[in-house]
Amino acid sequence: MPTTNITLSLEIWRQKDSKAKGDFETYKLSNISTDMSFLEMLDVLNEQLTREGSDPVAFDHDCREGICGMCAAVINGIAHGPEPETTLCQLHMRHFDDGDTLVIEPFRSRAFPIHKDLVIDRSSLDRIIQAGGYTSVNTGGTPDGNSTPIPSATAELAMDAASCIGCGACVASCPNSAAMLFTGAKISQLSLLPQGQPERKERAMAMVTAMDKEGFGNCTNERECEAVCPQGISIRHIARMNREFVKASFFA
């Protein structure tokens, strides 16, 4: 695909701090190479803003190679932008046309307070993990490799769930701001593997309870989370969590 330069109009949510009332600001950006990533485009904007002496747009980012789950924004109504199974940093400007207007909003949920501009506080997800996302490991010598047999299909399924990078796009895209895909993936990952069995029921109870306490919404099976998840995690893991939670509630 040949590289071209495009001109964009950006409407970005600007909010000074967590207490301030934010609003949208419009910026014009010209000469954006289509080879740039979305975050590189924001870097160009921030250089421009800095030169003008105004406050650059705050946004989260870390690895910029699609594996850390740090970058997060809603582009024209879709979390992580229009490309499926892509994080924002891996979204490239070639997917946009010259003259496009991009509305850039932070992930919105009552459980994700905004720190500044597009930077949100996702520690509510950390607290769900703290409630039960661990396994007991005996101290002593290192166990031999492959000493615990796990069927290949099960290992693959657990790995699918474990690929969650905790970006929060599921919450952002859910019409109810539910964190079910995140929690479902985390519960599934450990309940599928033999190492996760000792705490299996406690974990399901503790993580769902922690999720409810954070003020996330309820799941009504809208499937939006699965559609925007940059790791393509299936709602099959939510179905598994539903089973796990019932088993833990009544047969613990």
Added chain:
Amino acid sequence: MLFIQFFKSSIGKKWIMACSGGFLLLFLCSHAAGNATLFNSLPLFQAYSDQLHSHPLIIAILSKVLFMVFVIHIVTGVVLFLQNRKARGTGYKVQKRAVKYSQASRTMIYSGLFILLYILVHTCAVSFGDHGTIGLTISYLFSSPLVILFYIISFIVLAIHLNHGFWSMLQTFGVNHPEYNTLIRNLTYIVPVFFLLIFSAISLLFIF
């Protein structure tokens, strides 16, 4: 305590919706089966009604259970709707769905409330009337094209509600497996269309 804790949780409420919805779906099956006697003749339908109402204990228990399940399904649905609206906080400027066909899931609360309106009309017009002459009641009711139109619109809304409801119920029960998902996807169309056709055909019987 265990039960209260379960049903207060987000997943517990999902299970309430799915279980009550499943019960209502079974009721719909029995209702369709009973009404299907109309395809034979009005006297047979009257005979079916007389037979049914000759067991007052069964009627008393089932109608009360049915009423309670309806109330549970509606109240939980409204609570979910209100709670979920609050969970977002500030809304998005651009509201867009990534899922292609989400009309049914998006409108569950509205289709549900329309069905409630239909049920109020239907029970007032038919169920609370004299069961000894129910055959006459319905043949009189369905002589009006406006009534037929209202009934058919309601059945379409019901089919839309079931399109998401049926699949959603299975997902909540944890039934989601690549091996069965094609079958389930087909059933999400077959089940609603089945009820739409059978009930619409019955309401149209009297003008032909």
